[in-house]
Each structure stands twice: as C-alpha cells, then as structure tokens.
Amino acid sequence: MIVFASRTGNVRYIVSKLQAELVEVADDLTLDKPYLLITYTDGFGSIPAKVSAFLDRNAALCKGVVVSGNTNFGNTAYGAAGDKIAEAYNVPLIRKIDVRGNSTDYEAIQNYYEKSVIM
Template identity: 45%
Template sequence: MINLLVLYHSLTGNVERFVNRLNLNCVKIEKDLIMIEPYILITYTTGFGEVPRPVKDFLTLNGHFIKGVIGSGNINWGKHFCGAAETISKQYDVPLLHKFEQSGNANDVEKIKQEVLNIV
C-alpha cells in the first residue's frame, strides 16, 4: 500500500485546518513547486465554481502526477459547490474522491484517510 503525498492549497484557512487533522504527508502548494511523484490534491473553489489561479498554475507544471482530487467549499454555492475539484477531475481524468464543506468534520477526515490509502 502506497501512502501518497497530499498537496493542498488554502485561501481562508479551511483547507489547511482540514489537512492538519489528516495525519498524512501533506504539503502546501507553493509557487514553483515541482513534483516528481504521484499525489492527491485538495483545493478550495473560487468565484463561481472556478479553479484557483495558484492551483491552475501548479497543475500546468505538475498535472501529470495527479491521482485524485478532493474539494472544499460552501454548500451555499449550490451547483458551484466544490466546482474546482469537479473541473480538475474531468480535465485530468482522475477520480473526485470527496467533497467537504468548509474545514470538514470527523467523518470527512476518516473518509479521506481511507480514500488516500486506497489509491494506487
């Protein structure tokens, strides 16, 4: 079983609070980060279901190593809830592993731990 790296980007701190509870190998996306191994991506959504610019830029350089995506959002956005994760899933042909609201709850944490451990 491979323990994949979990990469994330956080604007308001919700995603960062969430990944801090995962107890997995998590790394925040920074400018010019280059990947040499597979990873799972956790991202928030901006605007009306759009992928945040820093995440787009990162994927332009590193999209070939993505194995799955997880979305954070606010359910009040309706059909745009976790739209960035949906877009990335389709664009890179990877599974959308889970969507959680804001900084998630204990069930979200356990679900994602299992999903990450099950990705090969």
Template identity: 40%
Template structure:
C-alpha cells in the first residue's frame, strides 16, 4: 500500500519511516510540482496539522489532484493544542469521506506505528474485494 505523506517538521517522516512500509510518496513544500503529481494507485495519506488544526497547504493542493485514490488518512499533532490536536485528519475525513485511521502525537510511539501498519494492511487487503452480502 502506498503511503503519501507530508511532514512539516520531520515528525511525520520519522513516523512513516518507522513503519518500514517501503512504498512511500513524500510531498515537499519547496518542490511545488510534486504536489500536483497524479498518483495512479490507491494510497493512505499521513499528514501533520498546521496552526490551530488546519490542513497544510501542500496537502490541500495534493488532494485537489489526488483525492479519488485516497483510502484513509492519519494525522499528527501536538496534544498541547487540546481539541485541535491532529485536527487536519478530521477535516480531511469529513471533506473526502474517508476513514480516519488514527491520530498520533509528534512522531508517534512504536505501538502507534505497529497499529498503523496493521490498519494499513487491512485496507490494502480490502481494496478490490467485492462486498458479499451475508445470508
């Protein structure tokens, strides 16, 4: 499963790299072309939260082009922001109607990285499956 991520301060990058999921696409603030690059496969978005709970501008630009392939979102933040902790994930969840896998603080814990891997694996396994109605 492809993990697309944006890391404002390096914490999200540390989180994603700590999952040992090799298929990654990093959004760069400086390289604006990267934000408009079309992703041809399903992906999970991991993003930091900006200011008082906002979605970073590079992530907004990326989603303008790539929201159809997003399967889920996870977000990072700092618990010092109270109700705005990792709020970018909630905004994205509501706007694009995708599951919010989790919120984590800063670069997350080892347990959170393992939980993310498990949840990402479940989403990857369910892609392309037909829904079967039970009897």
C-alpha cells in the first residue's frame, strides 16, 4: 500500500500515476501492513505535522519515503522532509520529486514499491 499526504495536489497527482492501493493520511489512521510513504515538504523543509503524527503511530511498517518539494526553495529546503523522515525513522529515502515529477520518477517509485513493499 502507498500512504500519502498532499496539501497542494502535487502528491495526489503523483500517486494517481501509480498502480497501488492508496490511502491518504488521516488523523486516526493506524495500519497493520507495510507501506510506502509519499509526502510533501512543509514550509522551508519541515515534516508536515499530520505526517509526523501518523509516523508516531505507524513508523514500524514504513518501507521507505518519497518526498515532493520545489527546487526553487534551494538545496537545503528542497525535499527536506524526506531527509528528516529517513533519518528519524531509519527508512530509505527513495526519491525526491520536483513538484509533480515526471514519468521517470513514477517508474522508479513503482519499481521500488513492487520490489520492496508488496514483495
């Protein structure tokens, strides 16, 4: 399964390009099977609060993180939520995607998902 959080619609667009069970982060969401997390970066490099709360309950089943960001914010802030999640929860950062990404990004995510999440 792919769990996602989208604020501006960019992540929602990205996950629409993938073949997977999709679940949106919600306040009370608790999972019982492995998932790939796809999220956005908040502000200038922060993990969105709802994603942090979700991970506090579900980090043990996370098999990796993909993050959307905007290169216009510079190298330090671009996709920094993914870097922080990877470090804090000891999961691999699969990909940083600029805004909505492209077909190469979607293919890489799909391949990782099929090989490492749904096994």
